[in-house]
Structures are given as C-alpha cells and as structure tokens.
Amino acid sequence: MTETALVWFRRDLRVHDNPTLRQATAENDCVVPLYTFDTRQFGQSSRWIDERRVGTLRAQFVRESVRDLRERLNDRGGSLLVRRGDPRSVLPEAAESVDADVVHAQRLPVPEERETEAAVGDALDSRGIDLATHWTHTLHAIEDLPMAVENVQDTFTPWKDSVEANSQVRDPLGPPASVPTPDLEGTPIPTLAELGDDEPDQPADDSPMPVSGGESAALERLQTYIFERDRLREYRETRNGLLGMDFSSKFSPWLAQGCLSPRRVKQAVDRYESERVANDSTYWLLFELRWRDFFQFQFAKHGEAYFRSGGIQSREVAWNRDETAFRRWTDGETGFPFVDAAMRELRATGYQSNRARQNAASFLANTLRIDWRWGAAYYESRLLDYDVASNYGNWAYVAGVGTDSRDRAFDVLWQAHNYDPDAEYVRRWVPELSKLPPRYAHEPWRMDIDEQARYGVELGVDYPEPMVDPTAHFEGPSS
Ligand SMILES: Cc1cc2nc3c(=O)[nH]c(=O)nc-3n(C[C@H](O)[C@H](O)[C@H](O)COP(=O)(O)OP(=O)(O)OC[C@H]3O[C@@H](n4cnc5c(N)ncnc54)[C@H](O)[C@@H]3O)c2cc1C
Structure with a gap:
C-alpha cells in the first residue's frame, strides 16, 4: 500500500x-x-x-x-x-x-x-x-534537556550550565536524497499586495543588511562569515559593534524562519575549531545560540504569561500609554541621537544590532516607562529576524518583567559614548547631526546658541530637543 x-x-x-x-x-x-x-x-x-x-x-x-x-x-x-x-x-x-x-x-x-x-x-x-x-528548531533537542520543560530554570546561567554539562547536541541531518512528490499543479507565491501589504515600506538603497531569504543564502552566509571572512575568530570582541555586516554573524533572520539549523551552525563551528582555532569567540557563538534556546524553552514553559504587562513575574507596573511619546520613539525623534539612530536603522533595514536593541528597548520601557509590549509589537512588525520567543523574551527581560527582575535600565548616554566613541553610528543614521563632533553628536543639547549656529543645527528645528531631561535619567561618561 x-x-x-x-x-x-x-x-x-x-x-x-x-x-x-x-x-x-x-x-x-x-x-x-x-x-x-x-x-x-x-x-x-x-x-x-x-x-x-x-x-x-x-x-x-x-x-x-x-x-x-x-x-x-x-x-x-x-x-x-x-x-x-x-x-x-x-x-x-x-x-x-x-x-x-x-x-x-x-x-x-x-x-x-x-x-x-x-x-x-x-x-x-x-x-x-x-x-x-x-x-x-533549537540547538538542544527538547528530548535531550536534562530537565522537564516545566522545570526549566527562569534564569539563564543555571539553565545554560546544566545544559552544557548534561546535554549533547545531535549531529545535523543531511537533506533527503529525493522527495517523491506526485504531479501537482504549482501555485504561485502570493505578491506583497496579496499578503495585505498595500503600501510597502521602502528599504534603504544602501542597506547595510543586504540579506535575501532562503536556505541557499543562509548556507552561503554561514560559509562566508565563518570561513571566507574568518570573522568567528574575533566574534566575542566584535559582537557589540553597530555598523556593517561582519561584527556579528547576521544569522538571525535565517534562524528565525528556519532557513538555517542551529545544529548546522554548530557543525561549522566545530569544523572551524578543529581546522583553525578554538577560543572564547568560537565558544561564544554557541553561548548566544543557547540564549536563543533558552527563550524557546521559556515560552514552552510559561506560554501566554509572557504577554502579560507584568510578564512572567506578574509585576505591578503602572505602564504609561502615551501614544505621542511612543511615536516619537518609533520615528527616531526622541532627541537622544543614539536611540534615534537605532530606530531609524530598524525602519530602513529591518535590523538592529543587539547593543542597539538593548538601548532602544530600555529607553522605551525603563526611561519613558511605556508599556514594553508596545515596543515589542513594533519590533514584531519591523524586524527581519522577528521570532516570538526571542523578541518578547528579550523585551520582557530588558523591562524587568521576564527571566530576571533586576533593574535593566541602560545609561543610554554612557552606552552611546562607549560603543560609538566617534559617533559614526549616529552620523550614519541621523544625518542632520553628521557635522557635529562626537560629544555633541551624542548630546546635542549641550551646544549653546553660537555652537548651534556654527554647526548649522538648531535644536528644536533641525533636530528635536530631548524628550526627557537627560540629567534626570543618565549619568553619561564620567569625563
Ligand atoms: C529588545 C530585543 C529584541 C530582540 N528580538 C529578537 C528577535 O525577534 N529575533 C532574534 O533572533 N533575536 C532577537 N534579539 C536578540 C539579538 O539582538 C539578535 O538575535 C541579534 O542581534 C541578531 O544578530 P546576529 O545574528 O548577528 O547575532 P549574533 O551575535 O551573531 O548571534 C548569533 C545568534 O545567536 C542568537 N542570539 C544572539 N543573542 C541573542 C539573544 N539575546 N536572545 C536570543 N537569541 C540570541 C541569534 O539567533 C543570533 O543570530 C532581541 C534582542 C533584544 C534586546
């Protein structure tokens, strides 16, 4: 039969x-x-x-x-x-x-x-x-976890330690030799308009995130990033970068749609370690893939509780629901250049580095105290690599209602100066500030009237005044 x-x-x-x-x-x-x-x-x-x-x-x-x-x-x-x-x-x-x-x-x-x-x-x-x-879809199969899903720890480190010590990652399977499909009438892939996208957003012409969907492009990127460009060697040192394709792997959009298997990534890392070098960086890529796993298992454990305003902790927080303030954030018009750069990059490319995401998310949830789920929903719409568990899990974490209730508020000014010392990132995405020296590019409100005239940036006209008092929220760099 x-x-x-x-x-x-x-x-x-x-x-x-x-x-x-x-x-x-x-x-x-x-x-x-x-x-x-x-x-x-x-x-x-x-x-x-x-x-x-x-x-x-x-x-x-x-x-x-x-x-x-x-x-x-x-x-x-x-x-x-x-x-x-x-x-x-x-x-x-x-x-x-x-x-x-x-x-x-x-x-x-x-x-x-x-x-x-x-x-x-x-x-x-x-x-x-x-x-x-x-x-x-995970690095560690659910069947191979050393604990039942309902006992998955709610903090990452003990869970990761237990998994690293007690769970093996299975070898990836090859593709099937053949897929015996009967003759079927081919159906076209729906157009964007058929998918309800009547007004497509325009991607930036010079998008620094030029990735196309599909397994073929994913496997090519795996080979390019790890072997041809040899970037894995320094991944741990470069992964907090902000600009360009190669400071981090950019595997996320393909992992999210399952075009790339995390076990296939591990296989490439293993090969790299045996052929070239095994160091902190090679370990760290797998460490990050375990963060990804962690959120998948967290969702398997907690389910709908992740979408409550108080998260899995049921924390009582009086979230602000000010739509005007929220739109200043989505539009990259907060008056905080580092945050605005991140939000404009997201809109133009569908991508933000992890560092940019943490800062932009913290600004919304911890500085403006706006309902973190609004921010997560905005990312859901815009991210190329949107994944339910990674997105809502990270947002809840930053907002202090997820797997860790510690205060995760970022000092956005300190972060800006530390991770973007020459303000290259800000200048790339907030071009109206491109002529300012780094100190002012990150804190334009420090310019007096004469300096505003000299640099051709009038605050409140060419670029917004900060929407909250910077000194009340951030310390910035010590010098
Ligand atoms: C507010 C916020 C929202 C986020 N939303 C998503 C999302 O919807 N989809 C998504 O894939 N990642 C999300 N992340 C995690 C992380 O920012 C991205 O995975 C990473 O920036 C993707 O770039 P990359 O592939 O070059 O990462 P790399 O640094 O090269 O990391 C390799 C892979 O590890 C995984 N990874 C790395 N960091 C994390 C993390 N913190 N949580 C889960 N997985 C991680 C990703 O699959 C990533 O592709 C979010 C982080 C924050 C702070």
Missing part, C-alpha cells in the same frame, strides 16, 4: 537538518510539501498598536525563503504547494485533497502556534488523518 505524507512547513524552511521532512520521506512513498501564508498574521494588525504584524521587509524575506525552498525541493524531484489562508482550514483540506495518511509538521513553543497546531490536529483527526509533530 502506498502511504502519502503531507509535510506542513512552518518555521523550518529548509531541506538540510529537517527531521520532519526526513521522517516523512523515509516512511512514505509519496510526500507532498506545503507552505501556508497565514492570513491571521500577514495583513493583520497587532493586538497592541496600529502596526501590521508582518511588515514589508519580513514579508519579502519570507516570500524569498519559500521560493528558495521550492527550488531546493525541485532539485530533489519534489515540489511545494503554496497556500494563503488560515492553516486551521487550509491544512485539513489540502491533506484530504491529496489523500494523505499522515501530516508531519514542526512543533513550536508559542501559544498562537500551539493553538493552531491543536486545531489542525483535531480537524485532521475527524478526517482520520494523523498529525506527527517534531521539535526541530
């Missing part, structure tokens, strides 16, 4: 190290891959703010990733069905139409995806079709 499996691709848009696809091809004579653009996300508004859940840059990245997946399946004799709609109805209908015996799918830890999976499972069950799910 010929068995048919439908493979429901979710955030695992790759053929390498994809246990879902491998099991389906190993156990079935016929495999039908499917991707659905979920119309409860594409084209929909956030539940907290007036922003699309999926902004243009990420929508485009996902389209490219799906196109590349289709090509890589084609190379193995397979094809990809593409649908647009609600997976809760699309999946059961598609499975029935191809006479599937089983649906294989990735298992995800966040509430919305879990509910979708449960609803799809019920609908399939009523049609006599099985649903088999696979946890495939």
Whole structure:
C-alpha cells in the first residue's frame, strides 16, 4: 500500500537538518510539501498598536525563503504547494485533497502556534488523518534537556550550565536524497499586495543588511562569515559593534524562519575549531545560540504569561500609554541621537544590532516607562529576524518583567559614548547631526546658541530637543 505524507512547513524552511521532512520521506512513498501564508498574521494588525504584524521587509524575506525552498525541493524531484489562508482550514483540506495518511509538521513553543497546531490536529483527526509533530528548531533537542520543560530554570546561567554539562547536541541531518512528490499543479507565491501589504515600506538603497531569504543564502552566509571572512575568530570582541555586516554573524533572520539549523551552525563551528582555532569567540557563538534556546524553552514553559504587562513575574507596573511619546520613539525623534539612530536603522533595514536593541528597548520601557509590549509589537512588525520567543523574551527581560527582575535600565548616554566613541553610528543614521563632533553628536543639547549656529543645527528645528531631561535619567561618561 502506498502511504502519502503531507509535510506542513512552518518555521523550518529548509531541506538540510529537517527531521520532519526526513521522517516523512523515509516512511512514505509519496510526500507532498506545503507552505501556508497565514492570513491571521500577514495583513493583520497587532493586538497592541496600529502596526501590521508582518511588515514589508519580513514579508519579502519570507516570500524569498519559500521560493528558495521550492527550488531546493525541485532539485530533489519534489515540489511545494503554496497556500494563503488560515492553516486551521487550509491544512485539513489540502491533506484530504491529496489523500494523505499522515501530516508531519514542526512543533513550536508559542501559544498562537500551539493553538493552531491543536486545531489542525483535531480537524485532521475527524478526517482520520494523523498529525506527527517534531521539535526541530533549537540547538538542544527538547528530548535531550536534562530537565522537564516545566522545570526549566527562569534564569539563564543555571539553565545554560546544566545544559552544557548534561546535554549533547545531535549531529545535523543531511537533506533527503529525493522527495517523491506526485504531479501537482504549482501555485504561485502570493505578491506583497496579496499578503495585505498595500503600501510597502521602502528599504534603504544602501542597506547595510543586504540579506535575501532562503536556505541557499543562509548556507552561503554561514560559509562566508565563518570561513571566507574568518570573522568567528574575533566574534566575542566584535559582537557589540553597530555598523556593517561582519561584527556579528547576521544569522538571525535565517534562524528565525528556519532557513538555517542551529545544529548546522554548530557543525561549522566545530569544523572551524578543529581546522583553525578554538577560543572564547568560537565558544561564544554557541553561548548566544543557547540564549536563543533558552527563550524557546521559556515560552514552552510559561506560554501566554509572557504577554502579560507584568510578564512572567506578574509585576505591578503602572505602564504609561502615551501614544505621542511612543511615536516619537518609533520615528527616531526622541532627541537622544543614539536611540534615534537605532530606530531609524530598524525602519530602513529591518535590523538592529543587539547593543542597539538593548538601548532602544530600555529607553522605551525603563526611561519613558511605556508599556514594553508596545515596543515589542513594533519590533514584531519591523524586524527581519522577528521570532516570538526571542523578541518578547528579550523585551520582557530588558523591562524587568521576564527571566530576571533586576533593574535593566541602560545609561543610554554612557552606552552611546562607549560603543560609538566617534559617533559614526549616529552620523550614519541621523544625518542632520553628521557635522557635529562626537560629544555633541551624542548630546546635542549641550551646544549653546553660537555652537548651534556654527554647526548649522538648531535644536528644536533641525533636530528635536530631548524628550526627557537627560540629567534626570543618565549619568553619561564620567569625563
Ligand atoms: C529588545 C530585543 C529584541 C530582540 N528580538 C529578537 C528577535 O525577534 N529575533 C532574534 O533572533 N533575536 C532577537 N534579539 C536578540 C539579538 O539582538 C539578535 O538575535 C541579534 O542581534 C541578531 O544578530 P546576529 O545574528 O548577528 O547575532 P549574533 O551575535 O551573531 O548571534 C548569533 C545568534 O545567536 C542568537 N542570539 C544572539 N543573542 C541573542 C539573544 N539575546 N536572545 C536570543 N537569541 C540570541 C541569534 O539567533 C543570533 O543570530 C532581541 C534582542 C533584544 C534586546
């Protein structure tokens, strides 16, 4: 008897190290891959703010990733069905139409995806079709954790220590040799307009984040960053950089859509360590991937509690909900150049370095005391690498309602001078300040009237006055 499996691709848009696809091809004579653009996300508004859940840059990245997946399946004799709609109805209908015996799918830890999976499972069950799910997106498999998910520690270091001592990372799987898909009518990938993106944002022409979606580009970047440009050697020293492609790996957009498997990254790091050098930097990339894992397991443990204003700690905080102030932050018009540079970069490129994210997030949540979920929702819309657990987990952490309740308020002025000593980052993204010396580029309010005239920057006209009193919130550099 010929068995048919439908493979429901979710955030695992790759053929390498994809246990879902491998099991389906190993156990079935016929495999039908499917991707659905979920119309409860594409084209929909956030539940907290007036922003699309999926902004243009990420929508485009996902389209490219799906196109590349289709090509890589084609190379193995397979094809990809593409649908647009609600997976809760699309999946059961598609499975029935191809006479599937089983649906294989990735298992995800966040509430919305879990509910979708449960609803799809019920609908399939009523049609006599099985649903088999696979946890495939973390470095450490959920089955290999030294603790049950409900016992995952709420602070990173003890969890990481335990995992490093007691859990092995499995070797990545290769792609299946072939994907035996029956002749199916190809369906085009929806356009941005069909995905509800009527007014696409314009990416910066000279975006320093020129990444395209898909497994092919991800594997190329892995090779380029680690081996060709040899950047892993100094990753720990450079990772707090702000400008350019190579101060950090930039793997995040591909990891978020599953175009790249973290185990495949570890395999490359292992090879680099045996062929070139093993040092703090090579360890540190895996350390950061464990941060990523940590938030995935945190969400598996706490679920919806992560979206409460008081977070998993249920902290009582009287968050401010001032929309005008919030928009000054999103628009990069706070009057604090380091924060404004970060917000303008995000809008233009879909990316911010980790350092820029921490500062911009802290400014919103700790300085302005605006509901951190508004900020997280804005990042959800704009980030190329948006991932539910990494985004809301990091935001909650910075806002002091997540895995660590310590005060995480950043001294944005100190950070600006320390990490951007020549104000290159500020000058790149806030061009109206480009002629100022670094001290004034970071603190333009220090200029007197004569200096404003000399540099051609009138405060309150050419660049905003600071929206809060700098001296009341920040100490800045000591000198
Ligand atoms: C407020 C805020 C929101 C964030 N939102 C996201 C998000 O939606 N998606 C996302 O992938 N990362 C998020 N991060 C984490 C981090 O900023 C990015 O992963 C990183 O900047 C991506 O650049 P990179 O790939 O060059 O990172 P690298 O420094 O090269 O790190 C390698 C990989 O490790 C992982 N990683 C590194 N730092 C973290 C971290 N703090 N938490 C989780 N994973 C990490 C990422 O997968 C990253 O690609 C957020 C951080 C903050 C402070």
